[in-house]
Amino acid sequence: MFVQVFIALILFSFGIFIIPRRFQFAYALTLTLVMAALTSYWAFDIMQGNRQFTHINFHVAALQSSFILVFDKLSAFFVLVVNLTVVVGLLYARGYLKPYCATKNTLSFAIHYFAFIWLYFSMLLVLACRDGISFLIVWEVMAVSSFLLVIFDAEDRNIMKTGINYLVQMHIGMVLLLIALLIVEKSTGSMSFDALADYFSQHSNWPLFLLFFAGFGIKAGFIPLHTWLPQAHPAAPSHVSGIMSGVMIKMGIYGIMRVLLSVQHDYLIIGIVLLIVSVISGVLGVMMAIVQHDLKRLLAYHSIENIGIIGIGMGLGVIGISMQNDVLIVLGFSGALLHVLNHSLFKSMLFFNAGSVYQAIHTRNIDSMGGLMKKMPFTALLFLLASLAICGLPPFNGFISEYLIYLGMFKSLEGIALYHSVLIVFGIVALTLIGGLAIFCFTKAFGIAFLGEARSPQAAGAKEVSASMLWPQAITAITIVAIGLASAWFVKPLFSMIADTYGIPVAEYVGFTKNLTGISMLAGIFLILVVALLVLRHVVLRHRPVRTGPVWGCGYTAATPRLQYTASSWADSYFKLAKPLLRTKVHNADIAEDEIFPVTKAYETHPEDAIKTGVVDAPVTRFLELLKKIAIMQTGQIQHYVLYAFVFMLLIFLLTYFQLI
Amino acid sequence: MPGFILILIAALFFPGIILRVKSIASGRKGPGVLQPLKDIAVLLRKGSVFGSGTGIIFRIAPSLNLAAVIAVLFVIPFSNQPALIAFEGDFVFFAYLLALGKFFTVIAALDTGSSFEGMGANREALYSMLVEPAFFILLGTFAMFTGLTSFSEIFSHFHVTDNHYVVIYSIIGFYLLVQIAMIENSRLPVDDPKTHLELTMIHEVMILDNSGFDKALIHIASYLKFAIYGALMTAALVPAEWNLYLQIALFFVVQLVFALIIGLNESFRARNKMSRNPQYVLTLTAIALVAFVVVLILTGKLMQ
Numbered sequence: 025m026f027v028q029v030f031i032a033l034i035l036f037s038f039g040i041f042i043i044p045r046r047f048q049f050a051y052a053l054t055l056t057l058v059m060a061a062l063t064s065y066w067a068f069d070i071m072q073g074n075r076q077f078t079h080i081n082f083h084v085a086a087l088q089s090s091f092i093l094v095f096d097k098l099s100a101f102f103v104l105v106v107n108l109t110v111v112v113g114l115l116y117a118r119g120y121l122k123p124y125c126a127t128k129n130t131l132s133f134a135i136h137y138f139a140f141i142w143l144y145f146s147m148l149l150v151l152a153c154r155d156g157i158s159f160l161i162v163w164e165v166m167a168v169s170s171f172l173l174v175i176f177d178a179e180d181r182n183i184m185k186t187g188i189n190y191l192v193q194m195h196i197g198m199v200l201l202l203i204a205l206l207i208v209e210k211s212t213g214s215m216s217f218d219a220l221a222d223y224f225s226q227h228s229n230w231p232l233f234l235l236f237f238a239g240f241g242i243k244a245g246f247i248p249l250h251t252w253l254p255q256a257h258p259a260a261p262s263h264v265s266g267i268m269s270g271v272m273i274k275m276g277i278y279g280i281m282r283v284l285l286s287v288q289h290d291y292l293i294i295g296i297v298l299l300i301v302s303v304i305s306g307v308l309g310v311m312m313a314i315v316q317h318d319l320k321r322l323l324a325y326h327s328i329e330n331i332g333i334i335g336i337g338m339g340l341g342v343i344g345i346s347m348q349n350d351v352l353i354v355l356g357f358s359g360a361l362l363h364v365l366n367h368s369l370f371k372s373m374l375f376f377n378a379g380s381v382y383q384a385i386h387t388r389n390i391d392s393m394g395g396l397m398k399k400m401p402f403t404a405l406l407f408l409l410a411s412l413a414i415c416g417l418p419p420f421n422g423f424i425s426e427y428l429i430y431l432g433m434f435k436s437l438e439g440i441a442l443y444h445s446v447l448i449v450f451g452i453v454a455l456t457l458i459g460g461l462a463i464f465c466f467t468k469a470f471g472i473a474f475l476g477e478a479r480s481p482q483a484a485g486a487k488e489v490s491a492s493m494l495w496p497q498a499i500t501a502i503t504i505v506a507i508g509l510a511s512a513w514f515v516k517p518l519f520s521m522i523a524d525t526y527g528i529p530v531a532e533y534v535g536f537t538k539n540l541t542g543i544s545m546l547a548g549i550f551l552i553l554v555v556a557l558l559v560l561r562h563v564v565l566r567h568r569p570v571r572t573g574p575v576w577g578c579g580y581t582a583a584t585p586r587l588q589y590t591a592s593s594w595a596d597s598y599f600k601l602a603k604p605l606l607r608t609k610v611h612n613a614d615i616a617e618d619e620i621f622p623v624t625k626a627y628e629t630h631p632e633d634a635i636k637t638g639v640v641d642a643p644v645t646r647f648l649e650l651l652k653k654i655a656i657m658q659t660g661q662i663q664h665y666v667l668y669a670f671v672f673m674l675l676i677f678l679l680t681y682f683q684l685i
Numbered sequence: 686m687p688g689f690i691l692i693l694i695a696a697l698f699f700p701g702i703i704l705r706v707k708s709i710a711s712g713r714k715g716p717g718v719l720q721p722l723k724d725i726a727v728l729l730r731k732g733s734v735f736g737s738g739t740g741i742i743f744r745i746a747p748s749l750n751l752a753a754v755i756a757v758l759f760v761i762p763f764s765n766q767p768a769l770i771a772f773e774g775d776f777v778f779f780a781y782l783l784a785l786g787k788f789f790t791v792i793a794a795l796d797t798g799s800s801f802e803g804m805g806a807n808r809e810a811l812y813s814m815l816v817e818p819a820f821f822i823l824l825g826t827f828a829m830f831t832g833l834t835s836f837s838e839i840f841s842h843f844h845v846t847d848n849h850y851v852v853i854y855s856i857i858g859f860y861l862l863v864q865i866a867m868i869e870n871s872r873l874p875v876d877d878p879k880t881h882l883e884l885t886m887i888h889e890v891m892i893l894d895n896s897g898f899d900k901a902l903i904h905i906a907s908y909l910k911f912a913i914y915g916a917l918m919t920a921a922l923v924p925a926e927w928n929l930y931l932q933i934a935l936f937f938v939v940q941l942v943f944a945l946i947i948g949l950n951e952s953f954r955a956r957n958k959m960s961r962n963p964q965y966v967l968t969l970t971a972i973a974l975v976a977f978v979v980v981l982i983l984t985g986k987l988m989q
Contacts, residue, residue, distance in 0.1 A: 395798070397740050417785040418778060426781075431774040431834065437825060438832035442981065449825055449977060453970075456821040459781070460814030463788055467810050471795030476803075477738050535773075542772030546756060549770075550782065553752035557902070561748055564898050569732035575739070575799040576893045578883055589795065589803025597811055601963050 026062060033059050037141045045130045049118055052137040056114050056144060060107040063148055067100035071517055093152035097521045102151050102278050105365050109270045109372045110144045115496035116376050117263040119489060139172035150275050156205040156215030167194035170272060173264040174256050186259040193252040197242030204235040220286035229290035236283045244276025247305040250328045251636040257324035258388060262379020265320060269327045270372030274364050277334055291346035299339030303454040306332025310461040311602055315595045315631040318388045319378045322469055329458060330367040334360045336451055337429045347444060350532040355432030358518040363425035370413040370422060373500045377407040380489040385482040390472050390591040394479035399486040402494050404474040406501060411466040413504050416459050419547030421507035429455060468594045477585035509547055512540040592629050607632040688763025688916060695940045696912035697722060706948025725901045733897035738798045746793030747895060747902040753786035754906045761916050762837040764932050765925045771837035776824050787813055794891040801883045805890035812875060815966040816868045822973035823861050826980050830854060844924035850983045857976040858921035863946060864969050866914035870907055872947055877956040915940040
């Protein structure tokens with residue numbers, strides 16, 4: 025029965041093109057909700073261990089082949105992550121898209137909703153397809169539908185350009201995956217993920233893993249494969265960026281996990297590669313985030329950082345397998361998976377609220393914001409909650425996943441070989457540094473954007489967005505707090521899932537939940553203390569004279585909002601430290617010698633992505649130069665072209681005559 | 686429980702002792718040991734002035750910060766007595782909850798919209814970010830040495846091993862904790878609490894606009910933090926199986942020595958140039974790494 029509903033939903037998605045405009049949203053929402061309910065039911069069933077798999081087998085007569093969809097525990101977990109964020113994203117989209125109603129026609133809305141539904145369906149299908157061909161097809165559908173979503177605002181030429189860039193990069197990843205799967209097919213005769221284990225048991229493991237890692241890594245955004253991410257996320261409408269950053273890039277993580285499940289040996293080298301690439305992604309991601317002025321671009325770089333944290337967890341898990349260290353396996357992988365869920369929650373929420381700010385003041389430049397907490401209190405509160413969570417601060421969910429990874433590292437330090445200890449300390453330092461830098465970055469993002477005085481007239485006139493953009497986020501907010509406070513409840517299924525996969529006895533990990541109870545207790549104590557102190561403060565201040573006055577200006581009384589710290593000045597002290605790794609273009613005109621009365625000056629900084637310039641732009645430029653040289657042949661004169669054809673035929677004749685080809 | 690009470694007692698006298706040391710060293714008569722407590726009592730009785738642009742964050746931040754500091758008190762052990770709440774990896778919670786308090790202090794400074802406070806907040810956020818790795822490597826070293834991962838377990842088994850080199854980690858641990866505590870509490874040589882120029886302040890300029898009750902909370906949190914780090918130093922130096930009364934005495938001796946170090950430091954030393962601070966803070970990470978390598982050698986991993 026359920027299978028029929030599943031297929032019906034897929035077919036019904038085409039109906040969006042024929043229904044009238046005012047029902048489009050309701051139609052899309054219905055499809056999404058039904059699909060979410062159905063797949064969540066399956067996923068819970070599998071997670072609870074009621075059954076091992078859900079098989080869906082449907083035969084397509086025209087192609088004379090049948091597609092088999094399989095949900096196992098790993099896919100079930102990702103299905104739940106996808107469902108939650110997609111549903112919230114669609115509910116949020118209603119308010120976000122309202123201003124576009126005047127400028128966009130019915131068709132473009134229909135395309136948008138259609139692409140949205142199909143991004144969702146394709147993600148579910150990616151999680152379920154094990155066969156190589158069907159996997160690549162749905163992987164492609166996912167790329168194309170997200171491309172359509174990114175270019176929703178394509179009147180802006182830059183957005184179209186970004187969209188094309190995104191599409192090209194996705195296809196490079198796709199080609200890598202295709203090659204990897206073809207290698208598997210050539211050796212085992214079957215082009216599927218189930219055949220991977222066969223392949224890995226007979227061949228060297230790390231080369232093929234690296235190929236898969238590169239292919240999935242482009243989607244996930246590991247540095248240096250990240251360059252599409254900071255461009256596509258700001259260009260896309262905010263509900264789309266939330267979903268792309270929150271869940272779509274996680275499909276890359278899912279792919280890597282899926283391949284890791286089949287890997288048979290070479291664990292140490294794979295683990296080290298994963299760990300090093302992730303540490304670089306994590307540290308550089310957040311380092312580049314700090315210097316951004318564009319709020320959504322800043323968040324995009326943070327996605328790279330969080331992918332890095334997830335990768336650190338996975339890398340440690342794999343190193344754990346190589347050391348046969350059950351603690352590291354359980355804690356590394358469960359930390360990584362929990363961070364997948366956590367990041368999908370707080371990152372989507374950050375993007376949604378960045379979108380709300382954009383709708384209110386029509387700019388993404390942090391330096392034009394300021395004082396928004398007074399104008400948009402609910403948006404600010406949600407943004408603050410998500411900021412605290414993404415920094416990994418207790419008592420919120422980000423802390424729990426980082427804690428699991430930390431605990432895995434600290435518990436594994438004793439009695440292991442030298443190079444393992446060095447690797448783990450490397451991981452500890454990286455994770456600490458990432459945590460510290462994230463705090464530095466989000467004090468800036470929240471403090472400069474939402475606190476202080478308004479830095480521009482738009483910010484001064486900002487109004488809170490409609491309730492329909494706020495209440496869907498309550499679902500996310502509650503989950504964030506729930507995971508932070510009642511972590512044991514969420515982490516236990518992950519523990520048992522990983523322990524089942526790697527055959528680890530319950531006794532090995534059952535003690536860890538006790539630690540989570542300790543965290544919950546301390547977090548509870550902290551919250552009680554906060555409430556107690558605030559109540560005390562309220563009571564005390566009621567009996568005391570309280571007034572407002574100007575802030576301390578050091579004798580200067582004409583302070584304007586322009587004197588406040590800006591996003592650039594916040595990053596400046598740090599930028600000097602990190603100069604070797606970061607690049608910023610500065611436009612600044614010095615005062616000329618003969619300039620007796622200085623005229624208005626402008627100072628601009630444009631943060632650049634050094635890796636993008638080095639890894640993507642430079643080779644492309646060189647390649648274009650080469651092509652230009654070849655283009656000498658393109659003379660535009662017909663007799664030359666006839667001559668080329670003649671030379672070519674002569675060449676073929678000579679080569680065949682001398683039996684060279 | 687005894688640890689909890691001891692820390693509260695130490696926190697009462699800690700700032701006063703620093704003050705006494707400084708006034709004696711500079712040849713002044715100076716205020717009494719209880720002066721900081723009297724100051725707090727005065728502040729608690731006062732009314733408040735809030736900056737005109739400030740909002741809710743500015744008002745709740747001091748309470749949140751103090752709540753975080755009190756909450757971390759629960760994981761600090763004393764002697765063989767486990768902390769009130771002890772679990773594996775509790776020092777991660779310790780560091781991150783203190784960071785939460787700092788997060789709010791920093792954004793509260795930005796809430797005023799004053800460029801001075803922005804400057805202070807920026808510097809404080811930068812330095813406390815740079816000091817974190819040193820703390821984690823130190824704890825990693827302890828964890829590797831003892832094979833345990835909670836404050837209570839680490840310190841109760843720290844000196845029990847028959848390894849005589851433990852003195853080395855004790856001393857390195859003490860040194861690093863002193864330095865980390867000074868940076869976390871914004872004392873010399875990274876920050877000078879007694880400077881009078883806003884441009885050279887770090888922590889002080891961040892809390893310029895706090896007054897009355899909130900200011901008192903900020904001071905209390907800072908005193909408690911001193912005593913907490915002092916307790917950690919005691920745990921690193923004093924073997925847990927010694928006589929309990931001797932340990933209590935030594936607890937206060939260590940706190941006194943810590944206060945003496947701070948007081949003398951501030952009497953005879955100038956603050957670092959601002960641009961040299963990051964370098965200074967990062968040196969601690971380097972020292973922590975050296976300590977880690979020393980443990981590697983001593984546990985026989987490196988020289989096998």
